[in-house]
Amino acid sequence: GIQVEQSPPDLILQEGANSTLRCNFSDSVNNLQWFHQNPWGQLINLFYIPSGTKQNGRLSATTVATERYSLLYISSSQTTDSGVYFCAVDYGGSQGNLIFGKGTKLSVKP
Amino acid sequence: SQTIHQWPATLVQPVGSPLSLECTVEGTSNPNLYWYRQAAGRGLQLLFYSVGIGQISSEVPQNLSASRPQDRQFILSSKKLLLSDSGFYLCAWSVLSNTQYFGPGTRLTVL
Numbered sequence: 001g002i003q004v005e006q007s008p009p010d011l012i013l014q015e016g017a018n019s020t021l022r023c024n025f026s027d028s029v030n031n032l033q034w035f036h037q038n039p040w041g042q043l044i045n046l047f048y049i050p051s052g053t054k055q056n057g058r059l060s061a062t063t064v065a066t067e068r069y070s071l072l073y074i075s076s077s078q079t080t081d082s083g084v085y086f087c088a089v090d091y092g093g094s095q096g097n098l099i100f101g102k103g104t105k106l107s108v109k110p
Numbered sequence: 111s112q113t114i115h116q117w118p119a120t121l122v123q124p125v126g127s128p129l130s131l132e133c134t135v136e137g138t139s140n141p142n143l144y145w146y147r148q149a150a151g152r153g154l155q156l157l158f159y160s161v162g163i164g165q166i167s168s169e170v171p172q173n174l175s176a177s178r179p180q181d182r183q184f185i186l187s188s189k190k191l192l193l194s195d196s197g198f199y200l201c202a203w204s205v206l207s208n209t210q211y212f213g214p215g216t217r218l219t220v221l
Contacts, residue, residue, distance in 0.1 A: 031208075031209075033209060033210065035212075040214075041148075041198055041200075041214070041215045041217070042212070042214055042215070043200065043212035043215075045209060045210075045211060045212075048208070048209040084152055086154070088154075088210075096142060096204055096206070096208070096210070097144070097156050097159055097169065098144075098154075098156065098210055099156075100153055100154040100155075101153075102152055102153045103152045103153070105152070
């Protein structure tokens with residue numbers, strides 16, 4: 001089946017720093033989503049981005065489908081950005097089922 | 111607007127006891143519904159999905175089962191829990207094959 005790999009697995013930043021998270025996938029996908037899991041476990045949708053670039057405040061994402069990767073940019077990081085960031089892909093299998101990467105755990109220090 | 115509820119929020123159960131977790135969605139009709147499990151180590155694994163009432167598909171063989179008795183209700187069950195069933199269970203919904211939205215989750219500990 002399709003493989004989804006995220007890097008780095010862990011990231012520690014000082015507040016105000018910028019970061020780039022990467023998601024590689026091994027096959028063509030119908031869609032790709034980025035999520036942020038907060039300390040309480042809630043998965044929050046960040047982007048639905050099968051291709052192209054989107055921006056939402058300090059966050060932006062780019063997916064290059066032909067090269068099978070997606071990037072999540074976090075600028076001017078804040079302590080509330082801490083948590084685990086997941087990339088998930090729908091490879092066109094059964095009914096939009098998502099395959100998740102193992103996530104990047106981000107810790108932003110004040 | 112659409113909302114998704116899960117209960118209970120946390121649950122501690124002995125090995126061998128039954129399980130019933132409930133998920134309900136408001137504000138949408140005929141959604142696709144999903145059950146995921148997140149074990150230690152962060153990855154999420156799809157357990158079941160449903161495209162309509164009474165229609166359940168399983169992605170992995172396991173000790174669990176799912177049912178969809180109503181359009182916006184999805185239930186995860188077990189007759190006898192195992193230690194390995196411990197984890198964080200998340201329900202999600204989507205319309206067609208579009209963006210998935212997740213509920214708050216149920217944290218299950220089997221002792």
